[in-house]
Amino acid sequence: MAKQITVTDLFKMKKEGQKIAALTAYDYPFAKIVDESGIHMILVGDSLGMVVQGETSTLPVTMDDMIYHTRIVSKGVEQAMVIGDMPFMSYQISVEEAVFNAGRFLKETGATAVKLEGGASVSHLIKAITSASIPVQAHIGLTPQSVHQMGGFKVQRDEDRLLKDAHEVEAAGAFSVVLEGIPSDISKKITKALSIPTIGIGAGPDCDGQILVLHDLLGLYDRHRPKFVKQYVDLGKAARDGIKAYVSEVQEGKFPAKEHSY
Numbered sequence: 456m457a458k459q460i461t462v463t464d465l466f467k468m469k470k471e472g473q474k475i476a477a478l479t480a481y482d483y484p485f486a487k488i489v490d491e492s493g494i495h496m497i498l499v500g501d502s503l504g505m506v507v508q509g510e511t512s513t514l515p516v517t518m519d520d521m522i523y524h525t526r527i528v529s530k531g532v533e534q535a536m537v538i539g540d541m542p543f544m545s546y547q548i549s550v551e552e553a554v555f556n557a558g559r560f561l562k563e564t565g566a567t568a569v570k571l572e573g574g575a576s577v578s579h580l581i582k583a584i585t586s587a588s589i590p591v592q593a594h595i596g597l598t599p600q601s602v603h604q605m606g607g608f609k610v611q612r613d614e615d616r617l618l619k620d621a622h623e624v625e626a627a628g629a630f631s632v633v634l635e636g637i638p639s640d641i642s643k644k645i646t647k648a649l650s651i652p653t654i655g656i657g658a659g660p661d662c663d664g665q666i667l668v669l670h671d672l673l674g675l676y677d678r679h680r681p682k683f684v685k686q687y688v689d690l691g692k693a694a695r696d697g698i699k700a701y702v703s704e705v706q707e708g709k710f711p712a713k714e715h716s717y
């Protein structure tokens with residue numbers, strides 16, 4: 456069995472200038488495909504609320520949803536680091552609840568780290584969770600759980616605030632930080648200033664790594680397509696074509712044929 460990637464490997468990759476490739480996944484078959492494709496980091500993102508559950512934001516996602524999906528993802532992964540995303544209201548209420556819920560990911564799912572959204576305002580939570588020996592990935596910039604406070608999914612441009620957030624999450628013990636929806640020049644400065652790896656999404660080419668939502672890359676989600684998305688294949692079309700062919704063959708009596716029958 457291949458050795459699973461650890462936080463130490465990620466620090467080494469940053470030091471050596473080796474780019475980190477990350478993706479989300481939400482279930483066993485796709486996690487297996489993503490892992491076999493050489494991805495370093497798999498985030499079981501609360502984006503599942505939108506791309507799997509059909510919600511219009513990530514806010515309705517629960518801890519039980521996240522535990523279920525992270526567990527079935529872990530079963531398909533041998534090599535990548537698996538990170539469980541802490542959903543809205545699983546860490547904001549109290550330090551105790553934050554540590555308890557972060558602990559559930561490691562105890563119940565096979566994930567080896569958690570992610571939570573926010574900068575300076577959540578640094579005390581990052582400190583408490585890492586003190587419990589749970590690696591934390593921070594997430595600053597466009598933080599989708601704050602969609603209503605931000606007035607929509609908007610690029611964040613306050614350089615002083617972003618740099619402060621980045622420094623504070625690093626000082627609190629985060630092993631990595633996702634930079635989302637941030638102009639490239641600011642992400643470049645943050646990446647240079649930090650010793651922990653930055654993972655960008657809509658944050659330009661100079662981050663230490665990149666992450667995309669799997670369903671965007673595969674063409675399985677067409678409700679909302681931000682500028683930063685690159686669709687590499689159209690699995691939606693392939694699936695529709697295959698299913699249409701099945702429907703026709705059933706209606707025409709061509710399926711099942713002799714070779715599919717006992």
Ligand code: KIV
Binds near residue numbers: 501
């Ligand atoms: O929930 C998610 O998928 C994320 C990534 C887009 C970083 O937070």
